[in-house]
Amino acid sequence: MQYHRPASFAEASDLAAHATGITRFLAGGTDVLVQLRSEIVTPDTLIDIKAIDGVRDITRHADGSWTLGVAVTGAEMSEHPQLGREWPGVVEAMDLIGSTQIQGRATPVGNLCNGSPAADSVPAMVAAGASVTVTGPAGDRVVAVEDIPTGPGKTSLAQGELISALHIPARGANGGDAYLRFIPRTEMDIAVVGVGVSLRVDGDTITEARVSLGAVAPTVLLVEECARALIGTTLDDTALAALAAAASAACKPIDDKRGTIEFRTEVAGVLAKRAAKIAYARAKGETA
Amino acid sequence: MALDDRKSHFTFVGTRPNRPDGLDKVTGRARFGADVTAPGMLFGAILRSPHAHARIVRIDTSKAEAHRDVKAVVTRADFADVPFKPGLEGEFWNVLENVMAGEKALYDGHAVAAVAASSALAARDALKLIEVEYEVLPHVTDVDKAMAPDAPVIREGAADYSVPEGMHPNVVRYHESGHGDVEAGFAEADLVIEDHFVTEATHQGYIEPHACLASLGADGKGELWCCTQGHWIVQKTCAALLGIETAQLRVTASEIGGGFGGKTTVFIEPVALALSRKANRPVKIVMSRSEVLRATGPTASASMDVKIGMKKDGTITAAQGVFRLQGGAFPGAPGDMTAMCAFAPYNLTNVRQVGYDVMSNRPKQAAYRAPGAPMGAFAVESVIDELCKILGLDPIEVRLKNAAREGTKASYGPTYDRIGLVETLEAAKDHPHYSAPLKPGQGRGIACGFWFNHGGETSVSLALSEDGSAQLMVGTPDIGGSRASMALMAAEVLGIPYENIRVTIADTATLGYNDVSHGSRVTYASGLATIKAAQHAVEKLCERAAAKWGIPVDAVKWENGCAVPSGPNAGDFDPLPLAEITADMGRTGGPISGHFEATPEGAGVSFGTHIVDAEVDPETGKTSITRYTVIQDAGKAIHPAYVEGQFQGGAAQGIGWALNEEYIYGEDGRLQNPVFLDYRIPVASDLPMIDTVIVEVPNPGHPFGVRGVGETGIVPPLAAIANAVSNAAGVRMRQLPMSPPRILAALKGNG
């Protein structure tokens, strides 16, 4: 395994474009090293992107939008004084991944690129409307987070491409988000179901909503029907029931060692309701 | 053995001093299995079968052998049981077959070859150069399916004499016991419940993977360092498997990072020795976590039918159980233990129990904390709870009404001596936990548990130093603080401070044979031997004092660390402290030591009662444990903090078994969760504080009244939690683990 520590994304892209065999990028390493140690994936080329300028920066722009460097860790997101106030769901989703130790290394961009449908940070980022800059041999392009994963362990990134920044839109007024997941223990598990909700209210009425489901399909889903169930409502019982039904209906899960089809389908609805209530309270400025 | 010198007033015993190995363990300097190196050391790695059941057609190791980093490759041909030197049989043959596959790979993870190379990475890489051709065979991993007529046969001729005719060859041992007439008893009952229960296999889950450092020469002399619960069994087994003399192999037990029964046999040790002999260099092998989960012993999985009859007043009229346990591809599943323990807490007129030991394509089961007992208790204590619920009876009162006492004929045969079940039930009834209010969605459960406890072969040696300090050599590896309890017991007899006693886990070359640290035997048996060895030394101390004073030895007694005249007629001498006698010992007859070797038989059975509160999320089926209390008879708690620790640890493992831990096999017979990510043992945030009550009903078989406490704590939790879940959510869970999908499905079924 060749180890490289490039000083720029262009150099990283160039290394990857010309590498043969399996290439992996190393940021937090919490997936790459597990796969390496377990001999699931032994890369021929490992490109450590933590030496590139700015990869640990969390930047709030004048318009209220955010750019996160690709090596920003969960711990750094949780410790940021303002990010979690504006996007608590995104920060909490990231914070749910693994232990304190994992939080010291794991990154949302790595979580995204690992391609797991159960990645906790991804539904929250999708609900938030986050996007990433992809750097490749042909230059940069901006891609919605939901368009990165294409299947378990697979992404839409071509050879030589890597994510060079994460963008989260401005929260704006009267907005709130939340992420909830189901795990059998209290910590240290992979999500059996994950639900991210971001919405905006005008008074008591929901005017915008994005709902994303994790671990219930080959990729994280952005579910329009769930959003439609919320928009225009005051999150009354009818809306909650419609939301749960839409979430369950969107599930295309599998039976595996972590949960059954029936369980995932049912609990997706339960968590959608619970997450929507939290996001709604946050949007209205109430404590959730 | 009857002991007439039982003490009831103690100076050191019952206090909570700092453990002697504490400093080493909090500073990182304690040396565990993987923490040592040797000059010229190589690293070993083991190639494992990816198939659940396959004939090994061919193994080609030539490419690996040709690699410049590789110094040795071994397969089954390198062990003692080769065609020109047959002779291994019984459990030695089973262990060899498990350590290195012969004609067939019998489970996913079964070792088929091993290499030693100049680095750990090189060894792992070299495994990829070994070519194995397999002929995949049909497999079976479920206990009921393994007993079915069409099940693939794991190995013909493995069954012993006990198995009735007509059973499938995978049934290898059969147990039946009981007394009375169960059919007559059921006829007397006002209510009879019969139910089917299933538990999945769980792993001991010690945090330290197996590790060893081996050195063996062509002269048949070897050294082995390993993490084990018993290094004499390692010595004996490795010698047999390598075809060398037992005494030529010196085995040293490292600090051990947990065992719970799983480190009572060998896995990598014979392989490291074989590699070392071939390479003529020391070889270290350290297992990965996935190797631990795939290829070391989990407990058995179980399929059980329990039928109990009860009168309206709570009297149990008859009890019957059939317990089928799958223990992997070798005989050994503790179906007999499950059967014998299941009804042991109760005084029953009519009882019958049957146990089956069944083979399947899974790793060879190993002991796990009260092996076999938790499964049976899960079934029996669940049925009793259901009977109480339907008859409107208090579950503690019903258990008290039927509780075994001194003189009760046990369900498995013997008559109980002094036992403490009633005392634990009374303590549970009086405990504030039992009457505390519950919040909505919560339920409370109780259950009792039993374990035999064990004595076993034991040797202890104690040597006094000139300055009056004492060194104590015991042969039972210290898993949970036993060096502290040994020192307390020695201090009690010698009358010198705890701190003046250094306890060492002796290696096989420096002490006589010791059975492994299992069966909750260490504080009992090594403790008894420690007391006897210390008394032996005291006798010699008294002899020296008698000689100095010129009086008969029976006119000297030992009090508070001093020889004193036994009475006014013995003479008027000042007390002679131990250190004054040892200061002169070279001139008064030579070194003073004490020894004791025996197989003590009076271990004294153990009972416990647990109270647990559980909360079930009705929308997701997730269970949280909100309060837990362990009440158990310790006989006499030597170091109460470590007794509490055993209670708490047993409860925590039981909680894991009840809620989340399980071996998950795919259709292909491969283990799907060989990592801690998916083999879900409880984490700190999963558990509440675990309260403990130490009941002390002295064991007549120990000089200080000790009963082992290590194992009983894992017996009640499975049922106690199932009973709490039943009360919290209204669903009776008959299959473990009570995972959220299972509970949610049960809730839906109810709705």
Place this chain on the structure above:
Amino acid sequence: MTKHHVTTTVNGDTVEYLCDARETLLDCLRDKLNLTGAKEGCGTGDCGACSVTLDRRLVCSCLVLGVEAEGKQIETIEGMARGETLHPLQRKFIEHAALQCGVCTPGVLVAAKALLEKNPDPTEEEARYWLAGNLCRCTGYDKIIRAVLDTAAELREAS
């Protein structure tokens, strides 16, 4: 295969080693620097027995490559006591019998120290969640949590 030359700081000492790119920081600490206090319980970041701090951040050293340690500051269990004086957590763990086999103890102590440096007054729940990545199979965590909270109280009193 070419090895990487790494210069790093462990417990205040400058150290150097040669490592394969595939070797973890844990491998390097244990096999090259003979600092065997950190243990490999899983190799997948699930048990925390290999906990160290890397530039003051608590991490699993099994999930850091040895080559990534170049120029970093690493603290391990071996650096926790100051000369003869144990860190209060170390002392309290002994006093509270917060260890049985002791193999998870170095990782738990390193993690607990990081907790108290960040949060001198943790609740029981905060301590439990902070330590959720440190598996202990012996104790049921009860005495560990008590020892951590008692240390925190003592440190607050002293400051």
